Amino acid sequence: MPRRLGISIYPDHSDEAHNERYLHQAAANGFSRLFMSMLEITEDKDRVVAKYRRLIQLAKSLDYEVILDVAPNIFAQLGISYDDLSFFADLGADGIRLDQGFDGQKEALMTYNPQHLIIELNMSNDVAYLDNILSYQANKPFLYGCHNFYPQEGTGLPEDFFMACTNRFKRNNLRTAAFISSQVATIGPWSVNDGLPTLEAHRHLPITVQAKHLFATGVIDDVIIGNAYASDEELAALGALDRYQLTFNLALLPTSNPVERTIAFDCQHVRRGDITERVVRSTEVRKQFAAEANAPHDNTRQFERGDVVVGNDDFGKYKNELQVVLEPHTDARKNLIGHISQAELPLLDFVGPWTKFKFEERK
The missing domain is CATH 3.20.20.70 (Aldolase class I)
Known part of the structure; x- marks a missing residue:
């Protein structure tokens, strides 16, 4: 309708x-x-x-x-x-x-x-x-x-x-x-x-x-x-x-690189059907950007709910996979690229198996 x-x-x-x-x-x-x-x-x-x-x-x-x-x-x-x-x-x-x-x-x-x-x-x-x-x-x-x-x-x-x-x-x-x-x-x-x-x-x-x-x-x-x-x-x-479809307001870190920006804002994201409680995984993008280098940065802090991360060069086949953090954790193989706005964090509850979503940049 x-x-x-x-x-x-x-x-x-x-x-x-x-x-x-x-x-x-x-x-x-x-x-x-x-x-x-x-x-x-x-x-x-x-x-x-x-x-x-x-x-x-x-x-x-x-x-x-x-x-x-x-x-x-x-x-x-x-x-x-x-x-x-x-x-x-x-x-x-x-x-x-x-x-x-x-x-x-x-x-x-x-x-x-x-x-x-x-x-x-x-x-x-x-x-x-x-x-x-x-x-x-x-x-x-x-x-x-x-x-x-x-x-x-x-x-x-x-x-x-x-x-x-x-x-x-x-x-x-x-x-x-x-x-x-x-x-x-x-x-x-x-x-x-x-x-x-x-x-x-x-x-x-x-x-x-x-x-x-x-x-x-x-x-x-x-x-x-x-x-x-x-x-x-x-x-x-x-x-x-x-x-x-859900479009999240994303504040991108100034340290994020052009590949990460393109992955975040120019791609259709789909949560995997076999979901995990830790993160929302958008896996198709890693195939599109498999040949693109992505050096580690902003990867030593604890990631919090609503953070958006992208796999870096140390993540093997998962390089350039985009994830939205649901549960706090650390993983040096992921680069922090930005944060979903605080007001929109409850909307993460509506990202289920196979949910389509996008990001728009918060200025």
């Missing part, structure tokens, strides 16, 4: 001109999904329609898929029935996210709406909610799942719970989404905004590390920035991200 990047907009807490600029900037960086909150509307129906329609029309012209976040009080406030979703179709939206659920039969019936709007479910509960909906023969092509975000420090999901919730949706082959948090954005749906991630562990991490983690789980299709507005630098960094 194609993986996408998304942004969030809060029309009732933000400036329309800034929203328009944000939509253009994100689209220019490859973002194609828009989460738009309708949970905080206070204006009358005509003003709401005018405001949201303008933004949605712009978003659609930029090829965004637009999902509106709704709750029962919004339906009551605007005089909308769950049995007639034409209001949202008339706005130009592609779907609605149900912040609260019903009895299963209601959600299943909603997926057959004549406007073919997507019905997105709240994924952040490890209960048989989805199974119940599917038992009523829901129209699966129009059913998505999306996690919550958590504005309050310390209230985001733990990873094991997150995976259990998400797997309920992924094993039914439904599109899934989760939120990451900009480190500079200040706008969300509520007055408390300590960031807007789904996972608590992400709250203070660089935004690219959060996205890499979600994609690396293999169970999240759409990664959405929960708060607004992410910086231009954050949007550009996410837009440049490889969504389909």
Whole structure:
């Protein structure tokens, strides 16, 4: 399933001109999904329609898929029935996210709406909610799942719970989404905004590390920035991200040589299928560079988790094999060439047998 990047907009807490600029900037960086909150509307129906329609029309012209976040009080406030979703179709939206659920039969019936709007479910509960909906023969092509975000420090999901919730949706082959948090954005749906991630562990991490983690789980299709507005630098960094394989941020030592630089940055790395606990071994590169000399250097210290090493001339047939250190050890036959960034060390847990990965240089 194609993986996408998304942004969030809060029309009732933000400036329309800034929203328009944000939509253009994100689209220019490859973002194609828009989460738009309708949970905080206070204006009358005509003003709401005018405001949201303008933004949605712009978003659609930029090829965004637009999902509106709704709750029962919004339906009551605007005089909308769950049995007639034409209001949202008339706005130009592609779907609605149900912040609260019903009895299963209601959600299943909603997926057959004549406007073919997507019905997105709240994924952040490890209960048989989805199974119940599917038992009523829901129209699966129009059913998505999306996690919550958590504005309050310390209230985001733990990873094991997150995976259990998400797997309920992924094993039914439904599109899934989760939120990451900009480190500079200040706008969300509520007055408390300590960031807007789904996972608590992400709250203070660089935004690219959060996205890499979600994609690396293999169970999240759409990664959405929960708060607004992410910086231009954050949007550009996410837009440049490889969504389909792990790319580690590597700080190369100035003592590394041209052969090691080429091995690190210009090659496709694959972890051997017969794995070891000490290191991640990328062995094909040693065959490509078997004829290249590699004198020993930086080879007497203890290697630590996240260090990247390359076999030197004293390593026989293993010369120029690249390894990522998982457990501390010493071996003078290996040259230390650089370090994976501290924030990305947890991503090493996602490098399993035959996992493909690459490096990019940290300046």
